[in-house]
Amino acid sequence: MEALKKGRIFTISDLQNVRISIGEIVEEEREWEPMGPTPMPSISTLRGWDFTLLNRYKPFYAPFCDMCCLCTYGKCDLSGNKKGACGIRMDAQHGRIVLLACLVGCSAHCGHGRHLLHDMIKKFGGDVPIDFGPEVDVEAPLTRLVCGIKPKTIRDYEKVFDYIEEQIVQLADALHTGQEGSYMDFESKALHMGMLDSLSKEAADIIQIACYGMPTSYEGGGPDVPLVDVGIGTIDMTKPVVLVIGHNVPPAADIGDYLTENGLEDKVELAGICCTSIDTARVYKKAKIAAALGRQLRVIRMGIADVIVVDEQCIRADILELCQRVHSPLIVTNDKAMHGLVDRTDDDADKIVDDLVSGRVPGVVILDPEQVGEVAVKTVIQMDKKRKGLNLILSDEEFTYYVNDCIQCGNCTLACPNGLRIGEANQSAASGTIEPLANLFDLCVGCGRCEQVCKKHIPIIDVITKAAYPQIKEEKGRMRIGRGPVWDSEIRDVGAPIVLGTIPGIIAPIGCGNYPNGTKDAWLIVKEFAERNYIITLTGCMAIDAALWKDEEGKTVYEQHHGRFDAGGVLNIGSCVSNAHIHDAAIKVASIFAGRPLRGNYEEIADYILSRVGACGVAWGAMSQKAASIATGFNRLGVPAVVGPHGAKYRRAFLGRPDLKEDWKIIDATDGSEVYVEPGPQDLLVACETVEEALPMMAKLCFRPSDTDRGRSIKLTHYIDLNLKYLNAYPPDWHLFVRTATDLPIAKKAELLKKLEDEQGWEIDWKMKKIKEGPIRGYDPSFNPTNLKRLIREKK
Amino acid sequence: MGMEIPFDVANIPGPEMGEVAPPEVIGNYISSAKRPLLVVGSEILRDDFFLETAIEIGKKGIPIAATGHSIRGFVEKGYTENVSYYNLHELTNCLRDPSWKGLDGKGNYDFVIFFGIVYYYASQMLSCIKNFAIDPLIRAVSIDRYYHPQARMSFTNISPKMEEGYKDMLNRLVSSVK
Numbered sequence: 001m002e003a004l005k006k007g008r009i010f011t012i013s014d015l016q017n018v019r020i021s022i023g024e025i026v027e028e029e030r031e032w033e034p035m036g037p038t039p040m041p042s043i044s045t046l047r048g049w050d051f052t053l054l055n056r057y058k059p060f061y062a063p064f065c066d067m068c069c070l071c072t073y074g075k076c077d078l079s080g081n082k083k084g085a086c087g088i089r090m091d092a093q094h095g096r097i098v099l100l101a102c103l104v105g106c107s108a109h110c111g112h113g114r115h116l117l118h119d120m121i122k123k124f125g126g127d128v129p130i131d132f133g134p135e136v137d138v139e140a141p142l143t144r145l146v147c148g149i150k151p152k153t154i155r156d157y158e159k160v161f162d163y164i165e166e167q168i169v170q171l172a173d174a175l176h177t178g179q180e181g182s183y184m185d186f187e188s189k190a191l192h193m194g195m196l197d198s199l200s201k202e203a204a205d206i207i208q209i210a211c212y213g214m215p216t217s218y219e220g221g222g223p224d225v226p227l228v229d230v231g232i233g234t235i236d237m238t239k240p241v242v243l244v245i246g247h248n249v250p251p252a253a254d255i256g257d258y259l260t261e262n263g264l265e266d267k268v269e270l271a272g273i274c275c276t277s278i279d280t281a282r283v284y285k286k287a288k289i290a291a292a293l294g295r296q297l298r299v300i301r302m303g304i305a306d307v308i309v310v311d312e313q314c315i316r317a318d319i320l321e322l323c324q325r326v327h328s329p330l331i332v333t334n335d336k337a338m339h340g341l342v343d344r345t346d347d348d349a350d351k352i353v354d355d356l357v358s359g360r361v362p363g364v365v366i367l368d369p370e371q372v373g374e375v376a377v378k379t380v381i382q383m384d385k386k387r388k389g390l391n392l393i394l395s396d397e398e399f400t401y402y403v404n405d406c407i408q409c410g411n412c413t414l415a416c417p418n419g420l421r422i423g424e425a426n427q428s429a430a431s432g433t434i435e436p437l438a439n440l441f442d443l444c445v446g447c448g449r450c451e452q453v454c455k456k457h458i459p460i461i462d463v464i465t466k467a468a469y470p471q472i473k474e475e476k477g478r479m480r481i482g483r484g485p486v487w488d489s490e491i492r493d494v495g496a497p498i499v500l501g502t503i504p505g506i507i508a509p510i511g512c513g514n515y516p517n518g519t520k521d522a523w524l525i526v527k528e529f530a531e532r533n534y535i536i537t538l539t540g541c542m543a544i545d546a547a548l549w550k551d552e553e554g555k556t557v558y559e560q561h562h563g564r565f566d567a568g569g570v571l572n573i574g575s576c577v578s579n580a581h582i583h584d585a586a587i588k589v590a591s592i593f594a595g596r597p598l599r600g601n602y603e604e605i606a607d608y609i610l611s612r613v614g615a616c617g618v619a620w621g622a623m624s625q626k627a628a629s630i631a632t633g634f635n636r637l638g639v640p641a642v643v644g645p646h647g648a649k650y651r652r653a654f655l656g657r658p659d660l661k662e663d664w665k666i667i668d669a670t671d672g673s674e675v676y677v678e679p680g681p682q683d684l685l686v687a688c689e690t691v692e693e694a695l696p697m698m699a700k701l702c703f704r705p706s707d708t709d710r711g712r713s714i715k716l717t718h719y720i721d722l723n724l725k726y727l728n729a730y731p732p733d734w735h736l737f738v739r740t741a742t743d744l745p746i747a748k749k750a751e752l753l754k755k756l757e758d759e760q761g762w763e764i765d766w767k768m769k770k771i772k773e774g775p776i777r778g779y780d781p782s783f784n785p786t787n788l789k790r791l792i793r794e795k796k
Numbered sequence: 797m798g799m800e801i802p803f804d805v806a807n808i809p810g811p812e813m814g815e816v817a818p819p820e821v822i823g824n825y826i827s828s829a830k831r832p833l834l835v836v837g838s839e840i841l842r843d844d845f846f847l848e849t850a851i852e853i854g855k856k857g858i859p860i861a862a863t864g865h866s867i868r869g870f871v872e873k874g875y876t877e878n879v880s881y882y883n884l885h886e887l888t889n890c891l892r893d894p895s896w897k898g899l900d901g902k903g904n905y906d907f908v909i910f911f912g913i914v915y916y917y918a919s920q921m922l923s924c925i926k927n928f929a930i931d932p933l934i935r936a937v938s939i940d941r942y943y944h945p946q947a948r949m950s951f952t953n954i955s956p957k958m959e960e961g962y963k964d965m966l967n968r969l970v971s972s973v974k
C-alpha cells in the first residue's frame with residue numbers, strides 16, 4: 001500500500017489487509033515542535049519533580065479513621081503511626097487512601113471523557129476538527145504537554161485515553177495490599193493521577209466543544225459569551241420542567257435539540273443542576289441553571305421538575321426514591337449509574353413515555369443519548385398536566401405543626417455535617433420568628449441526614465424550605481455561560497503582567513458546594529479579588545453559587561465585571577471538565593508568553609508555573625473524589641489550592657515550612673547559583689477555617705520568586721490590606737516577602753520600613769529610604785528561578 | 797455506661813477515643829503541662845465571653861495561637877501580649893515536628909488546648925496530633941461544647957439550651973488552671 005499522505009482522507013472500512021505505517025505521521029508531528037523529554041510519562045518518569053515538590057511541601061496527614069479494613073488481615077489499628085499486619089504504616093496508608101481518592105476522581109473524568117468520545121464518534125464521526133477559532137492556536141496545552149500530541153480531530157483522543165487508562169490501571173495496581181509502602185511514593189503516584197485527571201478533563205471538554213460548537217474564539221465566544229439565568233426563582237413552574245442533573249451533556253443536548261426542532265423552546269423549561277446545567281447552557285440558549293450541587297435534594301423535593309434526567313457523577317444515590325416521592329419520572333442515561341431500572345434503550349419512544357406517564361414504571365434507562373430528547377419531552381408535557389395542582393411546599397398549618405412538634409432533642413444537629421442548630425431555629429419559628437430557620441436554607445448542604453434521625457419524623461428539609469420560600473422564589477442570578485479556552489491572544493497581553501506580578505494573581509474558584517457557611521462566601525471571594533484586579537476564573541458549582549448574590553446595584557459579579565482574561569475579569573470557564581483550561585492558561589503563559597518548549601515537557605513547564613505564575617485555586621466547598629484529583633493535578637503543575645474547613649477531611653495537605661530555610665533553596669538558572677527565597681507559594685494545599693481567613697491566604701499564595709519589585713509591592717499591598725480588613729491585623733509573616741524597599745507598597749513605605757526596623761530588627765538607611773540588612777535575599781531583576789538543575793544556562 | 801456520642805455522630809476514629817471529663821479535671825490536666833499552647837478558632841468570636849475566657853487563659857501565661865480569623869477579636873480587645881495568628885493546618889504541621897521552635901522560638905509544646913474551632917476541622921487536626929505527635933508526645937484537649945473523640949479529654953456535647961451551664965464550666969476550668 002502507498003504510504004499515508006498528509007491531508008489524504010480515507011476510511012478504514014474501505015481497506016482490507018492493510019498495514020499502516022506511521023512514519024509520515026511522526027514526521028508531521030515533528031513539524032509543530034520537536035518532542036520534549038517526557039511524552040506520555042509513566043509512573044516513575046516525573047518522580048524526580050514530585051519529590052522536589054514533596055520535599056518542600058511535605059505531605060501532612062490528618063487521619064479520618066485510625067483503622068484499615070482493606071484485607072482480611074484487618075481490621076488493623078494504625079493509631080499512633082503503627083503498622084498494619086501487612087507492614088504498612090498509618091502515614092503510608094493515608095497516602096494510599098489519597099491515591100485511591102484521586103483514582104476515583106480521575107476515573108470519573110476519564111470515564112466521562114471516553115464515554116463522550118464514543119457517543120460523539122457515533123454521532124458525528126471521528127473527523128470532527130478541533131478548531132477553536134482565530135485566537136486559539138494552542139488548542140490543547142495539556143494534551144501537547146503530557147502526551148506530545150497535537151490533536152487535529154476528536155479521533156486523536158483515542159490514543160490519549162488509551163494512555164490515561166493504562167496509567168490508571170498501573171496506579172490502581174499500586175493500591176493492592178503488599179505493593180507500595182512509602183507515603184512519598186504514594187503521593188508521587190497521586191500527583192501522577194492528578195495530572196492524568198487534568199488531561200482527562202481537557203480531553204472531555206475539547207471533544208464536547210468541538211462536537212457541539214460550544215463557545216470558542218469564534219464570534220460571540222470568549223469574553224462575549226451571553227449570560228444565562230441562574231437560581232430556583234428563574235424557573236417558570238407554570239411550564240413543564242425537565243431537570244437535568246450530572247456532568248455528561250449529550251442527553252441534555254438532545255433534549256435541547258428536540259425542543260428546538262419541535263418549536264417547544266418557549267413551552268418547556270430545560271433546567272439543570274451541577275455541571276450538566278453549565279454545559280447545557282453552552283449548547284442550548286434557553287437553558288436555565290436551577291442550582292449547584294448543594295441544592296439538588298431540595299430542588300427535587302420542592303417538586304419543581306416534571307421529569308428528571310440524570311447522567312453521571314454527583315447525582316444523589318437515592319435519586320429514584322426522591323423522584324417517586326415527588327411523582328417525577330426518572331430517566332437515567334448512563335451505564336455507570338443505572339439505579340436498578342430497566343434498560344429500555346431499544347424500545348419504542350411512545351411506549352416508554354406511556355409507561356412513565358401512567359406510573360407503571362418509576363423510571364427507565366435510556367443509554368443512547370439521541371433517544372432521550374423525544375422521551376423526556378413527550379413525558380414532561382404529559383406529566384406537567386398530571387402534576388398540576390400538586391403542591392409539595394408545606395402549608396402554613398403543616399409548618400406550624402412541625403415547628404411546634406420539635407422537642408429540641410438535638411439529634412439532627414449531631415447528624416448534620418455543618419452542625420446546624422435546627423431545633424433552636426424550630427423553637428424560634430414556633431414563637432413567631434422565622435428568620436433563623438429561613439437562614440438555614442443557604443447554610444444547609446442538602447444532605448438529608450437530619451431527617452433520618454428525627455424521632456418526631458419532622459420533614460426538616462421541607463420545613464426549612466417553607467421558611468425560606470419567599471427568598472427562594474426571588475433567587476434570580478445571572479452567570480456568563482462557560483467560555484471554555486482562554487485565548488492565546490489574551491495570554492500574550494497578560495503574560496508579562498502575570499509573571500512580573502503587576503496583575504497580582506489568577507484566582508480560580510472551582511468545585512463543589514460543601515461550604516462551611518453558605519454560598520455567599522463564593523460570591524465574596526470573587527467580588528473581593530475582582531475588585532482588586534486579580535483575574536478570576538470559575539468553574540463548576542462555585543461558578544453557579546457565585547452568581548446567586550448581588551451587589552447594592554443589584555448586579556451579580558458576572559454583570560459587574562468584564563469577562564476577559566485580564567485584570568478584574570470574572571470568567572466562567574465552564575463545567576468541572578472545563579477547569580482544564582485554567583491549567584491551560586498557566587501552561588500557555590509558560591509556552592506562548594515565555595516561549596518555553598511545550599511538547600512532552602511537563603517538568604519544565606510545571607517548574608516555570610511554580611516559580612512564576614501567581615495562580616491560586618480555591619475549592620471552598622470541595623466534596624468529591626474528583627475535587628481531590630483536581631487539586632492534586634493543579635499541585636503537580638505548580639498551582640496551590642485553598643480548601644474550606646471540610647477539605648481537612650481529605651486527610652492530606654501539602655504544607656511548606658517557612659521556618660526551615662533549606663526547604664526554600666532554589667537555583668538561579670542564569671548561573672547555577674543557589675538562592676534562598678521567600679516562601680512563595682508557602683503551601684500547595686491548605687484548609688482555612690473561615691472565608692475571612694481564606695481571602696488573605698489566597699493573596700499570600702500568589703507570591704512568586706519571579707515577582708518584580710513593582711509586582712511584589714502590588715501583591716504585598718493586597719496581602720496586607722486583606723489581613724487588615726478581615727483579620728484586623730498585619731500578617732505576622734509579611735516581612736518575609738520584602739526583598740528591597742521598592743517591594744513595599746508606596747503609600748505605606750515609611751510606615752512599613754519603621755515596622756521592619758522596630759519589629760524585625762532590620763537595618764534601614766533612612767536617608768536613602770532603603771533596607772540595608774534584614775531580608776532573606778535582595779531583589780535581583782535578572783533572577784531566573786528554577787528547581788531544575790538541567791535548566792542552568794551557564795555553570796558558575 | 798453507654799458510649800459518648802461524638803458531636804458529628806459518625807466521627808468515630810477507632811479504638812483510641814478520648815474521655816469526657818469535667819472542667820476541673822481538664823484544668824488540672826492542663827496545669828500538668830510544661831509548655832502548653834492554647835489554640836483558638838473563629839467560634840470564640842460568637843460571644844464576648846469566649847474571647848474573654850481565652851484572654852484569661854492567656855493571662856495565666858499560656859500563649860495563644862489564634863487560628864481562623866479569631867485574631868480579630870484579640871486585636872479589638874487590645875490583647876496582643878502572647879497571641880499570634882496562625883493557620884490551623886500550618887500550625888498542626890509544625891506541632892507534629894519535634895524540632896519546631898514554637899511561637900516564641902523556645903521549642904515545641906507538650907500540650908495543646910483547642911477552643912472555639914469549627915468542629916470537624918478541629919477533629920482532623922486533633923487526629924494528626926494524636927497519631928503523629930507521639931515522640932515526644934503532645935497531649936491535646938478540647939474545651940469546646942462538643943465531645944471530641946480525637947482529643948485525650950473534652951467536654952460532652954452541650955446543647956444551646958445549656959449555654960449558661962457551658963459558660964460556668966469554662967469559668968470553673970479557668971480557675972482550676974494553675
Ligand code: SF4
Pocket residue numbers: 068069070071072073074075076083084085086087088093177
Ligand atoms: S491492608 Fe494492611 S493495614 Fe489494611 S487491613 Fe490489610 S493488613 Fe491491615
Ligand code: SF4
Pocket residue numbers: 405406407408409410411412413422423424426453454455456457458460
Ligand atoms: S431531631 Fe427533630 S425533634 Fe430533635 S431537634 Fe431536630 S427537628 Fe427537633
Ligand code: SF4
Pocket residue numbers: 412415416417418419420422443444445446447448449450451460461
Ligand atoms: S440536610 Fe441540611 S440541615 Fe439537614 S443534616 Fe444535611 S446539611 Fe444539615
